[in-house]
Structure formats: C-alpha cells, structure tokens
Amino acid sequence: MGKKYVISRRSFLKKSAITVASIGFSGSIFNFFFSGLTPVTAAEINNVKKFLNACPRNCYDTCSIVSTVADGVLKKVEGSTISSYTRGKLCAKGYSYTRSVYSPDRIKYPMKQKVRGSGNWERISWDEAYTEIATKILQIKKEYGSTLPICLNKYSGNFDIMHYGIEGMLSSIGNTTRATGTPCWPAGIDAQTFDFGTTYCNDPEDIVNAKYLIIWGANPAWCSVHSMYFVKEAQKRGCKLIVIDPILTQTASQADVYIQIKPSTDGALALGMARYILDNELYDGEWLAKNSKGAEEFFSYLQKNITVEWAAQKTGIPRAVIESIAREYATTKPANIWIGYGMQRHTNGGQNVRAIDALAAITGNIGKSGGGAQYAQLQTWGFAYYAMMQKKPENSGGKSDRLININNFGAEVLNANEPPIKMMWIACRNPISQDPETAVVNKAFEAMDLVVTADMYMNPTVEMSDIVLPVTTTFETPGVNVSYWHYWLSLNEQAIKPMYECKNDVTIAMELSAKLNELEQGSCTFPVSGDLEEWVGKEFNEGIYKQFGMQDWRELKKGPIKAKTGLIAWQDGKFKTPSGKYELWSDEAKKFGHFPLPVYTEELQPNDEFPLRCISAHWKLGINSQFQNLDWMAAINNEPCLEMHPIVANRFGIKDKDQVKMYNDIGYIVLPAKVTETVSPDIVVVYEAWYKGKKFNVNYTVKAIPADMGKKATGSPGLAFHDNFVAIKKAQ
Amino acid sequence: MRIMPQNHKSNMLKDMQGRYYIYSLFKIYYQGDWEEIRKALQAVEYYQDDNSQSPEPSINSLLKRLSDLNSVMDENSIYEYNKLFVGPGKLLAPPFESSYRNKLGLVMQEETMAVRNFYKEIGVEVKEKNSIPDDHLVLELECICYLLAQAAEQLEKGLIASPNEYLVLYKMFFAQHIKPWLYEHCNDILHHGVNPFCRGMAEIFKQFLQGEERQNEK
Numbered sequence: 001m002g003k004k005y006v007i008s009r010r011s012f013l014k015k016s017a018i019t020v021a022s023i024g025f026s027g028s029i030f031n032f033f034f035s036g037l038t039p040v041t042a043a044e045i046n047n048v049k050k051f052l053n054a055c056p057r058n059c060y061d062t063c064s065i066v067s068t069v070a071d072g073v074l075k076k077v078e079g080s081t082i083s084s085y086t087r088g089k090l091c092a093k094g095y096s097y098t099r100s101v102y103s104p105d106r107i108k109y110p111m112k113q114k115v116r117g118s119g120n121w122e123r124i125s126w127d128e129a130y131t132e133i134a135t136k137i138l139q140i141k142k143e144y145g146s147t148l149p150i151c152l153n154k155y156s157g158n159f160d161i162m163h164y165g166i167e168g169m170l171s172s173i174g175n176t177t178r179a180t181g182t183p184c185w186p187a188g189i190d191a192q193t194f195d196f197g198t199t200y201c202n203d204p205e206d207i208v209n210a211k212y213l214i215i216w217g218a219n220p221a222w223c224s225v226h227s228m229y230f231v232k233e234a235q236k237r238g239c240k241l242i243v244i245d246p247i248l249t250q251t252a253s254q255a256d257v258y259i260q261i262k263p264s265t266d267g268a269l270a271l272g273m274a275r276y277i278l279d280n281e282l283y284d285g286e287w288l289a290k291n292s293k294g295a296e297e298f299f300s301y302l303q304k305n306i307t308v309e310w311a312a313q314k315t316g317i318p319r320a321v322i323e324s325i326a327r328e329y330a331t332t333k334p335a336n337i338w339i340g341y342g343m344q345r346h347t348n349g350g351q352n353v354r355a356i357d358a359l360a361a362i363t364g365n366i367g368k369s370g371g372g373a374q375y376a377q378l379q380t381w382g383f384a385y386y387a388m389m390q391k392k393p394e395n396s397g398g399k400s401d402r403l404i405n406i407n408n409f410g411a412e413v414l415n416a417n418e419p420p421i422k423m424m425w426i427a428c429r430n431p432i433s434q435d436p437e438t439a440v441v442n443k444a445f446e447a448m449d450l451v452v453t454a455d456m457y458m459n460p461t462v463e464m465s466d467i468v469l470p471v472t473t474t475f476e477t478p479g480v481n482v483s484y485w486h487y488w489l490s491l492n493e494q495a496i497k498p499m500y501e502c503k504n505d506v507t508i509a510m511e512l513s514a515k516l517n518e519l520e521q522g523s524c525t526f527p528v529s530g531d532l533e534e535w536v537g538k539e540f541n542e543g544i545y546k547q548f549g550m551q552d553w554r555e556l557k558k559g560p561i562k563a564k565t566g567l568i569a570w571q572d573g574k575f576k577t578p579s580g581k582y583e584l585w586s587d588e589a590k591k592f593g594h595f596p597l598p599v600y601t602e603e604l605q606p607n608d609e610f611p612l613r614c615i616s617a618h619w620k621l622g623i624n625s626q627f628q629n630l631d632w633m634a635a636i637n638n639e640p641c642l643e644m645h646p647i648v649a650n651r652f653g654i655k656d657k658d659q660v661k662m663y664n665d666i667g668y669i670v671l672p673a674k675v676t677e678t679v680s681p682d683i684v685v686v687y688e689a690w691y692k693g694k695k696f697n698v699n700y701t702v703k704a705i706p707a708d709m710g711k712k713a714t715g716s717p718g719l720a721f722h723d724n725f726v727a728i729k730k731a732q
Numbered sequence: 733m734r735i736m737p738q739n740h741k742s743n744m745l746k747d748m749q750g751r752y753y754i755y756s757l758f759k760i761y762y763q764g765d766w767e768e769i770r771k772a773l774q775a776v777e778y779y780q781d782d783n784s785q786s787p788e789p790s791i792n793s794l795l796k797r798l799s800d801l802n803s804v805m806d807e808n809s810i811y812e813y814n815k816l817f818v819g820p821g822k823l824l825a826p827p828f829e830s831s832y833r834n835k836l837g838l839v840m841q842e843e844t845m846a847v848r849n850f851y852k853e854i855g856v857e858v859k860e861k862n863s864i865p866d867d868h869l870v871l872e873l874e875c876i877c878y879l880l881a882q883a884a885e886q887l888e889k890g891l892i893a894s895p896n897e898y899l900v901l902y903k904m905f906f907a908q909h910i911k912p913w914l915y916e917h918c919n920d921i922l923h924h925g926v927n928p929f930c931r932g933m934a935e936i937f938k939q940f941l942q943g944e945e946r947q948n949e950k
Contacts, residue, residue: 027772027779029745029752030888032881035763036871038859040852071848072862073840102838104826111820120811123764123818458821468820497862631837692822 046071052080052559054481054490055094056163056474057623058156058184060204060224061086062483063094064490064560067475074101074475074496082559085205085486091225092620092636093627100473100630101499106456107470108500116451117464126501129467130515136450137173138520140422146397147174149422153409155182157428157455157626160479160492161539162506162532165387166427166454169509172526173516174396177421179406181716183434188344188375188718190709191353194586194594195361196569197576199713201374202336203487203567208233209370212332214242214325216356217266218340221250222620224485228254240332242325244269245342246615247643247685248678257325260680262316263613263722264346264603270355271600272311273326274362275302282330284364291573292361294585294597301597314600316682330363334370342617345721347604350709354589354598361582367570379566380482380489380547386538387506391525407719408704410440414447426453427471427505432460433625433690436702436719437666454505457629459690460697470502477504478533480540480553487563489548491556494533504532592712601708603723610664610725612648616688616698625690640696641674642728643685649675652728659731662686664724667700670731684728688721701726745884750791752880753779754940757798759873761933762827764818766810773802790943794936801932809929816921816930825920829867832913839865847909851875854901869917872909876902903948914941 053065064080077097079086110129114120124132140149152170170176192199207213207230220227228251235241235256243255244266252258261269277283278299288295308326312319329335337360344353357373365371404412409431413421424445435441445451445464453465462468476499479492498504503511513526540553549564550556570582577583590596606613621636622628642660654660656675661668662684671686679685686698707718760772776799816825823831830843840862847867851857856878858866883898918941921934 027753027756027775029749029881029884032752032877034856034859034878035874036859036864036868037851037856037874037878040855040857071845073845099836099838102840104828104831104837104839105819105822107820109818109820111814111818114807114811119815119821120808121814121818121820122810123814458819462820470820499863 048075051475051493051495052491052557053077053474053495054160054479054492054560055090056158056160056479056481056492057093057626058159059623060220060483060485061091061226062159062481062486062488062490063090063226064488065090065094065097067495069495072496074098080490080560083488083490084562085226085488086560087226087229089226092633093623096627096630096632097473097475099632100456100627101475101496103457103630105458106499106502107458107462107468108502110467110469110501112467113465116446116466119463124467126503126511127515129469130512131519132467133450133452133512134515134519136423137516138523140449141174141397141523144397144419144422146419147176148398148402149177149419151177151179151404151413151416151421151424152427153179153406153424153429153431154427155179155406155429156184156624157430158474158505160474160481161383161385162387162479162504162535163428164385165506165509165535166425168388168390169505169512169526170425171388171392171401172390172509172513172524174392175398175401177402177404177416179409180403181406181710181714181718183407183719183721185341185344185376186710186714186716186718187346187350187707188339188341188353188709189713190592190711191344191350192357192373192375193713194589195354195357195577195583195598198378199376200379200569201377201485202369202372202569204374204485205230206369206372206568207231207336207338208237210234210239210334210336211370212242212329212335213239214244214329214335214337215251215255216244216337216339217343218338219245219247219249219251219618220338221254223618227485240328245340246680246683247617250620259317259321259325262314262680262682263615264343264348264352265315266343267348267352267355267598267600268311268314269317269322270352270359271302271306271598272308272315272322273329274298274355274359275306275311276308276323276326277330277359277362278302280327280330282327283362287364287366288362291366291575291582293577293579293581293583295362298358298362298584298597301599306600316680329359333365334368335360335363335365336371337365337373339373339375342615342722344707344709344718346723347705347708347720348601349707349718349720351594351599351601355600358584358598361584366582367568367573369568372569376484377487377569378484380487380544380563381484382541382543382547383480383539384541387509387535393522393525403715405716407436407706407716409435410437410442410444411704413444414440421447422449424448424451426451426455426461426465430455430459430461430625430690432464433697434688434699436699436704436721438697438700439667440704454508456502459625459629469508470500471508472498472502472504476502478536480536480556487567488560489544489556489563490560491536491553493557506532506535588712592709594709604720604725606725610727612726612728613683613722614662614698614701614724614726615683615685615722616702616724617685619687619689622689624688628689629692634692638691638694640671640686640689640691640694640698642671643674643676643679644728645677645679645681646675647681648684648728649673652730654728654730660728661731662701662726662728664701664703664726666703669696669698669700671696684726741887741890745887747791748880748884748887750795751944752877752884754791754794754798755873755876755880758933758937759870759877762817762868762870762873764813770802770805773798773805776802794940794943797932797936801929801936804928804932806929809927812925812927812930816925824924825917827869827917828865829869829872829909829913830865832916839867843867847872850905850909854879867909869914872905875905876910879905906944906948910941911945
C-alpha cells in the first residue's frame with residue numbers, strides 16, 4: 001500500500017483531476033486557480049477621501065452631504081457645513097445611509113420570478129434581463145402597432161435630475177403610457193398656480209426674519225428637520241410661532257400657540273380670519289391695489305358668505321382665538337405662513353390653500369423678506385433635462401404618450417384599452433405600498449404580461465414583479481440635486497463603486513437601448529454609451545449657471561452653491577398669472593372647473609357606518625416606503641399603531657395597546673391602539689410607512705378619491721388621502 | 733533540508749486533497765452557477781472511485797453523501813438557495829461573515845476589513861474589490877483553497893518548514909474567519925430551509941467544518 005502511494009502520489013492526484021475535469025470540475029489541489037481573488041499586483045495606497053453627495057429623497061431638505069470613503073469603503077456621512085441650510089447635520093434617515101448601502105438585504109443581481117408573487121426567484125445575467133425585456137417590448141410593438149401598452153410608473157424615489165433619464169428611456173422606444181401627476185402636493189400646487197402663476201416660496205433660511213410665523217399643517221420637526229433651526233432662530237429673535245394642525249405634532253409642541261383644528265376645515269379658518277381682517281380694516285389696501293386682481297370680489301364674497309362665528313363652528317376653534325390670530329397675523333409684519341401638504345390631501349384641499357394664500361395677499365405679506373405663503377418652489381429646477389429629452393423613434397406608432405392618473409393607478413391600468421396595458425416599468429416608486437386601493441393595484445399587476453421593477457430593496461411592488469433590476473444608491477453614481485424648498489444646488493459625486501451588480505438607471509437605459517437596437521436596429525433612440533459624469537454635465541444650461549452664478553458645473557466639486565437671485569418670492573411683483581397680478585379672482589381656476597375666488601368648499605363628513613376620519617400622516621423615520629425597512633429604524637420602532645383620543649377610545653371600548661381593527665368597505669388593518677390626547681377627537685391617525693416583513697399597509701383602506709385640484713400643474717388631480725373614513729373595533 | 737518519509741508525505745497530501753476538494757465543492761456551491769454545481773456533484777462519484785483509500789474516512793463519508801445529494805437537486809433547490817443566499821428579499825442565511833459578526837449586521841465594516849487584511853498578508857485581494865464584500869463565503873473558501881494548494885505545493889517540493897506555514901495560515905483563517913460564523917450560518921439554513929438539497933448541503937458542510945475544527949485543534 002505504501003508503495004502504491006509512493007508511486008502514485010502525484011500522478012493519482014493528476015489522474016483524478018483529469019477524470020473529473022472531463023465532466024467539468026477538477027477539485028485538484030495542484031490545479032488551483034484564482035477566480036474571485038487575485039494576487040496583489042500593486043502596493044495599496046490606503047487613502048481617505050471626501051466626496052460631495054446629495055440626499056435625493058422626496059423631502060423638503062435635500063441635504064448636501066459630505067461622505068468619507070476609506071480604501072473605497074463608505075465610512076461616514078455628515079451634513080455639509082458649506083450649505084447654510086444643511087448646516088453640518090443630517091436627519092436620522094440621512095445618517096442611516098451607510099446602513100442602506102451596506103445592508104446585506106440590498107437587491108444585488110438582476111432576478112426573474114418564476115410566477116409573479118410566488119417568491120420563486122432565479123438569478124439572471126444583465127444580458128438575459130435585457131434580452132427578455134427588449135424582446136417583450138418589440139413583441140408588444142409588433143402586436144399592437146405601438147409601444148402604448150407599455151406603462152411607466154416612476155416618481156419620487158430618487159429626485160436626482162439625471163434620474164429623469166428613466167422617462168427618457170421610455171420616450172426613446174416610442175409613445176408609451178405614463179402614470180402622470182403626483183400623490184404628494186398637486187392640489188396645493190394648482191392653488192398657488194391659480195393665485196401666483198406658479199408655486200414659489202421665499203428661501204426658507206429667510207424664516208429667521210419673520211416676526212409672526214404660522215406653520216399650518218406641516219410638521220418640520222419630523223419632515224424638515226433642518227428648517228427647525230430657522231424656526232427656532234426666528235423665535236429667538238422674537239417671532240411668535242403658531243402651529244395649526246389636527247395633531248399635536250412635535251413641531252406644535254414647540255409653538256407659542258397650538259391650535260387644534262378639525263381636519264379639512266383650514267379654508268374656513270383662513271376665510272374667517274380674512275373676514276375679521278376685512279371688518280377691522282387690517283388689510284393692506286395699497287398692496288392689493290397695486291398687485292392683485294379680484295380683491296373687491298373676494299371681499300364681497302367674505303361679506304356675503306363668511307362670519308367668524310361660522311368659522312369657529314366649522315373649525316372647532318373658539319371665535320376669540322380666530323380673532324386673536326387674525327389680528328396678530330395682520331398687524332405683525334412681516335408675517336409668514338408655511339402651508340403644509342397635509343391640508344391639501346382633501347377634496348377641498350386646493351381651495352383651502354387658496355384661502356390661506358389669500359390671507360398672505362390681503363395683508364401684503366407677499367414678496368417680502370420674512371413673509372410669504374410658503375408652499376414650495378420649482379425655481380431651481382430649470383435644468384436641460386438632457387437624459388429625459390429623448391426623441392421617439394420614427395414610425396413607432398401612436399400619436400402621443402397616453403397619460404393615466406398616478407393617483408388612481410390600479411383602476412386606470414385595468415380600464416385602459418385600445419390598446420390595453422400589457423407591460424409595466426416601475427422605477428423610483430413602490431405603488432403597491434403607496435397607492436390607494438391596494439387590492440385594485442394588485443389586480444392591475446396581475447393583469448400584466450411583464451412587470452419590470454428597478455429598486456434597491458425587496459418591497460411589495462418587487463414581490464409582484466417578473467424581473468427586478470438592482471439599482472445603485474446615491475453614493476455609487478453621479479448626479480445633481482436641488483430642493484423644492486431651499487435654494488441650494490448640490491453635485492452628487494460617485495463616492496464608491498457600485499456594490500454587487502447594481503447599476504444606475506441611466507446605465508440600464510443605455511444598455512437596454514443597445515439590446516433593443518441589436519434585436520431591431522433603430523428601435524430605440526437612447527444613447528448606448530456615455531460617461532455618467534458627462535451626462536451630469538449635460539444637465540446644466542445657461543439659465544442654471546446664471547441663477548447660481550457659475551461658469552461651469554464642475555465648480556460644484558468645491559461644494560454646494562446657493563442661488564444668487566430670486567430668494568424672496570415675488571419680490572418684483574411680476575406674477576406669472578395671466579393678468580400678471582396676484583389673482584384672488586382666477587379665470588384660469590374657472591377654466592378648470594373651480595370657483596374663481598378662494599371660497600369654502602364643504603369638507604367631506606364621516607357617516608354612521610364609518611364615523612372616523614383616518615389621517616395617514618408622514619412618519620418621522622421614513623419617507624413614504626423608504627427608510628423604515630432599515631434595521632436601524634426598525635430598532636427604534638418597528639410597530640405601526642393607531643393613535644386615537646381618549647374620547648374615541650372610550651366610545652369604542654378600546655384601551656391603550658389593545659389590538660384594533662380599522663376598516664371600511666374596501667379593506668382593513670389590525671394594529672395596536674395608542675391612546676393619546678395629541679390627536680383630535682375627530683380623527684384617528686396611522687402614520688404611513690412600510691414595515692419590512694409586516695402585513696401592514698394603511699392604503700388597504702384608502703380610496704382613490706381625488707382632491708379638488710392638481711390637474712392644471714401636474715396633469716392629474718391630487719389624492720384625498722385624509723378623507724379616508726373608517727370604523728374601528730377591538731380585534732378579537 | 734530534511735526529506736520527509738514518503739508514506740507520511742503522501743498521506744498528508746491525500747488528506748489535504750480531500751479537504752481541498754470539499755472546500756472547492758462548497759466554493760462552487762456558493763458561487764451559485766447551477767450548471768457548475770451539478771457538474772461538481774457528478775464529479776464527486778469519479779473522485780471517490782479514485783480515492784477509495786483516502787486516509788481520512790470521514791471525508792469519504794461526506795463525499796458519499798454529497799454524491800447522493802445530486803439526486804435531490806431540483807428547481808425548488810434553486811428558489812430556496814436564492815431565498816437563503818442571493819435575494820432579492822431579505823437573506824435568510826446571508827453568505828457574509830460580517831452579517832453574523834458585525835453588531836449592526838452590515839457588510840464592508842471592520843469585520844470585512846479584517847478579512848481584507850488577512851488576504852493582504854498572504855498576497856491576495858478581491859478581484860472586484862469594493863463591489864463584492866471580501867468576506868463573502870465564496871471568497872473565504874477560495875482563500876482556504878489557495879492556502880491548502882500552497883501548502884500542498886510546498887509539501888510536494890519536499891520542504892518541511894514551508895507547508896506548515898500555509899497550514900498555520902489556514903488554521904488561523906479557520907479560527908478567525910470560519911469558525912466564528914459558519915456554524916450559525918449553517919444553522920440558519922437548517923432553520924429556514926425545507927429543501928432537501930439545501931438542507932443536505934448545510935448538514936454536510938457543518939459536519940465537515942466540525943471535522944476540520946477537530947483536526948485543526950490537534
């Protein structure tokens with residue numbers, strides 16, 4: 001035996017190798033070869049570098065970030081100190097980005113699901129993914145004569161300007177169906193568009209100059225934490241802070257006066273205040289005469305239809321309080337109103353915003369430092385949109401894109417015909433979690449031939465997709481970001497290599513274009529190659545350069561830059577309305593079916609069957625369905641709850657922490673009660689969020705009821721998220 | 733230079749070969765190319781024929797079980813494998829050392845860097861550095877294969893001191909980067925897994941690691 005070993009020692013090892021190698025696997029110790037590892041070839045320079053990044057989330061703050069990268073690994077993120085808005089700090093969500101990038105749960109590879117919703121996934125190569133997608137696109141185009149059966153649903157998961165290349169990719173294959181509009185703020189945008197000509201606010205850093213500040217239906221302590229510095233600073237300088245909200249929020253807890261209003265009656269309060277201001281001649285007649293259209297008609301409406309007593313009954317706010325804040329607001333200059341997005345998520349939301357705008361106008365608080373009717377700004381968004389503006393291929397069929405309402409997505413997909421919708425491309429969105437009428441949205445997904453979703457994490461939408469494509473985080477790809485609130489412009493540098501096989505959405509578009517053209521020459525116009533940083537450069541134009549005082553976009557590599565002009569909205573008095581004036585009377589509003597004046601539209605009322613209004617406000621540790629799935633956030637709070645006033649709890653025999661079923665005619669959720677006096681007795685509150693691994697989604701109960709406005713500026717009306725009427729009972 | 737007795741040397745080589753073989757198999761398994769996995773498991777049978785007199789009976793027994801697993805591999809094995817190790821959902825048994833050892837469960841943290849530093853010490857690095865965590869099990873298994881191959885190469889050349897150096901490095905790597913998490917990883921597979929193939933692989937891997945641990949501690 002010994003002899004055998006001596007003779008065959010090496011030869012047998014090789015023989016084994018030869019035998020097994022013939023069927024594809026050697027396993028011989030003398031045949032080692034490197035595959036994932038490689039010999040070190042160059043001396044390593046273990047350097048630490050700083051990169052500039054920008055938070056691309058759908059958030060007021062759009063923080064300028066400084067990232068520290070050591071040996072190619074993202075080590076730390078912190079707020080930029082150059083930006084006087086970010087001021088060197090991030091919110092809890094921002095600080096979790098290292099968690100987000102290096103979570104083992106990231107989607108790492110393109111994958112294909114055997115049966116939609118089965119959870120049976122196979123890993124596929126990018127080429128296989130592109131081939132399957134491109135083949136389906138071409139097959140649809142051949143069968144239907146156009147690409148209209150292909151529907152894009154993309155919105156705010158990543159607001160980097162280059163991410164509009166996703167829309168560009170769809171344009172580059174032909175006319176397609178587009179989910180149009182926004183779930184967030186459209187009624188308010190329309191309201192401001194009717195009043196001012198567009199939505200445009202003062203630089204939020206200017207809040208420090210306010211002497212009187214009403215935060216009306218916003219909760220910056222949770223949703224715009226950097227703005228709170230300016231609010232606090234204003235208070236230090238003597239500004240009185242009033243917070244109006246149905247919920248005693250963390251922001252409200254820091255106010256001088258908190259006013260708990262009945263939901264959806266904000267317009268009644270504003271009009272009641274306006275009536276008081278009119279009766280007591282506290283309005284700014286000079287400003288109105290010079291800058292407005294329709295003041296007489298508005299005052300006439302107030303005199304005929306509005307009383308402070310009526311406003312008190314409507315809103316639940318004592319008359320004396322209304323009179324007091326009306327007097328203070330009208331006589332303390334400058335006075336600023338921050339109009340939140342919550343109040344416009346009602347069937348009368350747009351009119352409510354118009355009524356509040358009117359308060360700012362009649363008191364002459366428009367166009368002034370420290371003043372304003374602050375809703376949002378789109379002034380710094382005038383990019384070239386190079387990635388988005390793609391030509392459609394010749395003879396691609398269909399006359400134009402088909403627009404469907406993003407806020408009634410499920411039903412509109414199912415109802416689309418001639419041609420029907422057969423394929424969805426989902427990017428920067430999680431419609432199954434975020435859209436109303438979840439069951440209908442699910443049915444729409446079920447009806448598809450192919451659903452492709454590009455995302456970073458598994459979520460309910462990915463679960464209902466056929467192919468998922470892994471996308472990069474903001475740190476793994478270049479981009480450029482601005483805010484819809486502040487006036488800073490931030491370059492987003494690629495700080496680290498993409499993890500695993502993740503790709504930027506524009507890279508995906510380029511590679512899909514290459515595959516489409518390989519299969520059918522001329523079928524896609526999207527460029528098939530290009531350096532992503534060069535793509536970023538192409539997003540800039542002369543207008544942006546002028547606004548930010550730049551010669552070249554690379555100047556942003558030194559740090560974020562603030563706009564040089566336009567920081568006080570409407571300071572020049574040149575409104576963008578048809579009349580060029582602030583329009584209390586808006587013929588444009590009339591064209592869109594609204595009363596031309598800011599009038600009160602009756603709020604929806606609960607009924608006997610569903611007696612409570614459920615408000616699904618934003619949660620502090622997440623933005624829509626982002627962030628809360630991260631373990632860091634889950635570690636702080638991983639349990640949704642139903643907040644209710646003790647009066648409501650007593651009425652329904654519910655105690656704190658009881659499991660409660662909240663339901664209406666379309667769905668239900670079961671969750672523990674949190675009995676608290678911070679919510680008004682007219683409502684229950686469930687914070688909208690997606691908790692990983694939990695069968696919780698408040699939108700099971702939310703109907704696709706449109707808000708009154710939104711069509712003009714965003715293409716579709718808003719969604720009355722907060723007109724959700726429900727019943728509750730203790731769960732068995 | 734002292735020449736080793738041939739029988740002892742041969743047995744050592746055969747022993748190393750067996751261990752290398754199993755590590756290689758699991759490396760292929762964790763790479764996730766199912767055609768390669770199938771081929772590798774088919775090859776076990778041939779390997780066994782040629783190595784029926786391996787000095788390590790436990791290796792032979794494990795190889796027999798690996799060979800038998802070929803027959804239970806099916807489509808569901810792939811789906812479960814992906815749920816355990818690949819995604820797109822939350823991984824039920826992440827193939828990353830740091831997922832088990834980092835207090836926040838993150839990859840690319842100090843635990844991953846410790847593996848990177850070990851690689852650096854032995855003159856290797858990850859080809860897709862900073863895209864694939866250095867502590868992905870595939871890379872750790874490749875590192876072990878490299879060390880065992882180096883040890884065998886030195887042994888084959890008849891150098892007494894050199895092979896020990898690589899075997900010492902292997903034992904160090906096993907103690908520092910395999911033992912602290914891989915049992916838990918296998919237990920996660922056995923806890924979450926229902927597919928006989930995936931469970932069988934985990935059971936065999938765990939048993940093999942226990943044998944390695946015992947041998948390393950001798």
